[in-house]
Amino acid sequence: MKLVLAFALVLSLLAVSSTAEDFDFFYFVQQKPAVDFGIHGLWPNYAKCDRDDHLRRHGLARAVLGDDAFFSIVGRQGRCWPEFCNDDNELILSQIGGLVASLDRSWPTLSCKNRESFQFWSYEWRKHGTCSNLEQHEYFKRALALKARHNLTAILADAGIVPSNTETYSLSSVRDAVAQGTGFTANLQCNRDADGEAQLFQVYMCVDKKGEGAHRLPAVNAQQVSR
Ligand SMILES: *[C@@H]1O[C@H](CO)[C@@H](O)[C@H](O)[C@H]1NC(C)=O
Numbered sequence: 565m566k567l568v569l570a571f572a573l574v575l576s577l578l579a580v581s582s583t584a585e586d587f588d589f590f591y592f593v594q595q596k597p598a599v600d601f602g603i604h605g606l607w608p609n610y611a612k613c614d615r616d617d618h619l620r621r622h623g624l625a626r627a628v629l630g631d632d633a634f635f636s637i638v639g640r641q642g643r644c645w646p647e648f649c650n651d652d653n654e655l656i657l658s659q660i661g662g663l664v665a666s667l668d669r670s671w672p673t674l675s676c677k678n679r680e681s682f683q684f685w686s687y688e689w690r691k692h693g694t695c696s697n698l699e700q701h702e703y704f705k706r707a708l709a710l711k712a713r714h715n716l717t718a719i720l721a722d723a724g725i726v727p728s729n730t731e732t733y734s735l736s737s738v739r740d741a742v743a744q745g746t747g748f749t750a751n752l753q754c755n756r757d758a759d760g761e762a763q764l765f766q767v768y769m770c771v772d773k774k775g776e777g778a779h780r781l782p783a784v785n786a787q788q789v790s791r
Contacts, residue, residue: 585646585695588612589779590771592710592748596764601716603671604766606707606775607692609645649695655686659700667704670711698775706775716767719745742767748778 587608594601660667673684685704693703720726723741725733735752742750748769755765770779 584697585649587646587695587773589773590696590775591751592707592769592771592775593766594711594716594769595766596716601711601767603707603711605688605692606696606703606710606771607645608695608773610643645692646695647691651690651694653690653694655682655689655693655700657682660685660704663701663704663708666708670708671704696775697773703775710769710771710775714746714748714769716742716746738764742769746778 585608588611589609591605591607591609593604593607595604596602657664667685668681671681671685673681689700689703693700696703698706720738720741722745723737725738725741735754739750739752742748746769748771750770751768752764753766753768754762757763771777772779
């Protein structure tokens with residue numbers, strides 16, 4: 565009986581993981597390495613990523629299977645986002661041919677190492693894009709459209725928020741300015757410059773599952789969304 569139950573649970577868990585990715589929204593992430601923002605990625609996310617909640621909901625499966633089996637099967641479903649959903653689906657340059665000039669401008673490699681942009685896009689595609697339920701061309705096209713539609717530099721400047729060595733801005737004032745200017749809920753991530761001063765590093769905008777409209781989500785602390 566116990567074995568049969570375990571099998572049934574394994575099958576149902578596997579069934580879930582083999583259908584279309586069941587995420588809740590995208591984080592559209594832009595980074596500010598210099599004067600203007602560049603795209604970091606368009607990342608599918610689960611709205612509920614609380615591990616305790618997850619364990620509660622799957623308590624029976626965990627009890628029957630034991631911790632090791634449970635975590636190996638549930639695996640990435642227990643996390644805050646899906647990733648690497650199809651290793652056979654490599655990014656093909658010809659699929660995004662018409663977008664390369666725009667991608668070079670808006671989605672440049674962010675690494676200081678001399679990595680090729682295509683490698684960066686391929687990585688983002690493999691890790692996040694394969695979980696997006698979008699085709700390659702559409703995935704990159706939607707990210708570019710989001711960037712084109714909302715110029716964060718201009719939106720912040722309009723709100724009086726400009727890079728400065730003397731002026732400091734509260735996180736909430738930046739978050740509010742992005743929300744007002746874009747209509748998207750925004751989360752922020754800061755880092756420190758060479759002098760140890762906190763500075764704005766990445767802006768996460770919550771985008772619906774189609775990668776087009778706004779997805780409403782409570783703003784959270786930046787640490788919770790970094791990866
Ligand atoms: C965004 O706005 C800033 C400030 O107005 C401008 O300098 C920059 O060229 C704009 N970026 C794009 C991609 O249009």
